[in-house]
Amino acid sequence: MIVAEKKPIEEIIDYVKDFQKLLIAGCNECVTVCEAGGKKEVGILASALRMYFMNEGKKVDIDEVTLERQCDHEYLEEIRDRIDQYDAVLSLACGVGVQFMAEKYFSTPVFPGVNTCFMGAAEERGVWSERCQGCGQCILGKTAGICPISRCAKRLLNGPCGGSTKGKCEISKDLDCAWQLIIDRLKELDRFDEYEQIMPIKDWSTERAGGPRKVVREDVRL
Amino acid sequence: MRINYPGTIRIVRLPCTGKVDIIHILRAFEKGADGVYVVGCLEGECRFENGNLQARKRVDQAKMILDTIGIGGERVWMYNLSSSDGPRFAEYAVEMTEKIKELGPNPIKLAHKKKAA
Structure with missing residues (x-):
């Protein structure tokens, strides 16, 4: 699988601080397995960002979605009818998913929420290492x-x-x-x-x- | 035992603290909780082997996130005690309540109130 690591929240905040309506998009494949960008991580990040902006006195609407894959047209198409509602998308997919999202929705800014590291195996719970x-x-x-x-x-x-x-x-x-x-x-x-x-x-x-x-x-x- | 502990605490029962996830803790703060503490079995005495140790790690991660976003990681705490240790349960409840009183209300709650006003 493709192994990724969560980006620091500070870096993510810096990317998205100027937007009012944000979609956080997770991916159900590799990044879910390596616990960096699945539904659970989307929920945690969305909750953290909501609280951050509220504490800062900013009104930012944050929605969550987790697609089956972000590297396939058919799954990315699932958000086509609502993508225009958002000022930006924060994709927790690997670099492939982020780019495919950006290609498909050309006029919507897309930011990465994870650092994509390598193709590797799960040696044990919480330990991944490169294999290919x-x-x-x-x-x-x-x-x-x-x-x-x-x-x-x-x-x-x-x-x-x-x-x-x-x-x-x-x-x-x-x-x-x-x-x-x-x-x-x-x-x-x-x-x-x-x-x-x-x-x-x-x-x-x-x-x-x-x-x-x-x-x-x-x-x-x- | 008839031991008293502060009535400000709402207990959420779980089969094991290993069930606690970061999102549960964050959602509590999002909904306005001033503090959250997880009370697990003594370390080394988990029926499911490491549920309480996993919970501690998640509590630590929640602390880190809350520090980063300016809510304050010291609002989350993990305690361990034996399930039969009622007096200590009450002791921890008092300790946590005092700690939170010192820290003041959750800034999110204040932000919600400001927004509503």
């Missing part, structure tokens, strides 16, 4: 299911480097060396001989370095 950088050419089949692009600080394809000590990365004693994990798992899978195969230079053009990306699937297009 969307490089566009998955090599997990060759690396025992452990991604050196997202989990090695240097994104090495033929690791580990000299900074790997006792299974940990030199950038932090709390960070596992991805290549140590790969080696350990290859051994476990009885495929350690694959480690000896040198991986060729990766084509980074499918990664962000090649500019903004797009997937077009003619087979599923209408």
